[in-house]
Amino acid sequence: MSLRLRQVSAAALPPVVFGLLFFGAWEWAVRAFEVEEYFLVPPSKILSTFADNWSLIWESVQVTGANALVGLLLGTALGVAVAFLLMSFRSLDQVITPLSTAVNALPIFVVVSVFSNMYPATSEMPRRLMVAIVIYFVVLVNVARGLRNVQPTHLELMQSYAAGRWAMLRHVRIPNAIPFLFTALKIAAPMAVITAFVSEYFGGAQNGLGSRITASLGGSRKADGWAYVLAACLLGIVFYLISITMEAVATPGGTEHQHRGRSH
């Protein structure tokens, strides 16, 4: 474990150093060239604004975070369910896959506008549905591939055991699809935040991070806007961290071996 820790810190060092240099240069440039605040806010000002307005920012983070999370869960559930359907009924594949692709190709603002008209103005549903649709596609494509792309040797082996559909699913297809699901989630988690965020630009209640950023930057409160941007970045990173932690726990090569060992 300590070895792993050392590996992690070694991997973390370069980006951390680069980040500090980048923000240092930013701060220095703003001060040295006396850049006006409406053009570029120095990182120090962003941090202090972030701290001063924490309670307001936290409210918006909760709104956007909840939308992203609900959408993510909804989309994942739907994606997994449809992947199983596609695997069981091959003929459905030709109907659902093009349809899913077509829906995925629709611009976000079109779909959100349609959803917004279906729900009351204060409802969070339109954004959650929007997130769900984007996530659904990513999860569907990956999980369907995981359920299908099984080693031919494994198939013949199970056939030689006279295994039925259920045994094949339980012993081969589902375990095979799990790493694919986590790969999908790794992409989907930050995507959920971004989608939740972008959806807020197109109507609905003005309480999320996306709306706050537009409002602040559009007015003269540049520092407030940047503080919300910082919050949005942090929210995306938290989602990403959660997904890679889940992946490390659930896939071979991670900590799974130790778990198995203990459960014996």
Added chain:
Amino acid sequence: MNPVDAVAGDGAAEEVGATAAADAVVLRGVSKHFNTGRKGTVHALDDVDLTIRRGEFVSLIGPSGCGKSTLLRLIANLIEPTAGEVVVNGKPARQARRDQDYGMAFQQAGLFDWRTVARNVELPLEMKGWDKARRRERSAEMLRMVKLDDFGRHMPWQLSGGMQQRVAIARALASHPPLLLMDEPFGALDEMTREHMQAELLSICASQGTTVVFVTHSIPEAVYLSDRVVVMSARPGRITEIVPIGLGAGRDDATRDRPEFFAGVTAVREALRGVEGMAAMGGVDDR
């Protein structure tokens, strides 16, 4: 042993009454065509007769496309014959598969990455509905047999290629099936590991009295392992000759230096030379 006896259909038919129980595998007039009825019909196998006695080690060798893997899969009932009859362990091949009368190993070890080594070995037993304690006990016994006692809790990707293949053999033999079907199981291993595994396989099968049908590209491998080497030709897939090998029990590294071994290699090579287009295909290793 006269090779012609073993190939000829009438020889097999005569034996059925008297010694059917002694035959592990009987193929009668077996053909397998792919794309039947359409333009590009492929005659993977045409009218094959073969009888394999219980406890016998038989290798199938021939150029690529001669149908040796197809023949193995017909015995395993992974595919159905277009014509003819496949009897395994005294019953139709399909029934033998349902009863798990055979174990199978492939060129790829095909271990499940999400299962420990021991639980990989236990999978066929799980499919047979054995309880946990019995499965545990048997997998431990099998891992001892392939000299991997200490690796039961490892994950497959932590083992070397040769070790993985040993796990695959332990898995194939876990339920003590009377028949073992192997499709180039050592094809991906280096020469040293390969010769070592061949000796191990022989001693394991001898101790269990297992019948083995073994597909290979390698002439020395076939000669070293087999009681009989079945030489096949391509387009259409047919048995051209069956070469009896008499190296006897207790084969070891020294066996590979014996004149009988070289005689066997020469006999198989000559049988393969008779196979049309052999040289052009380059499908068989002379290693």
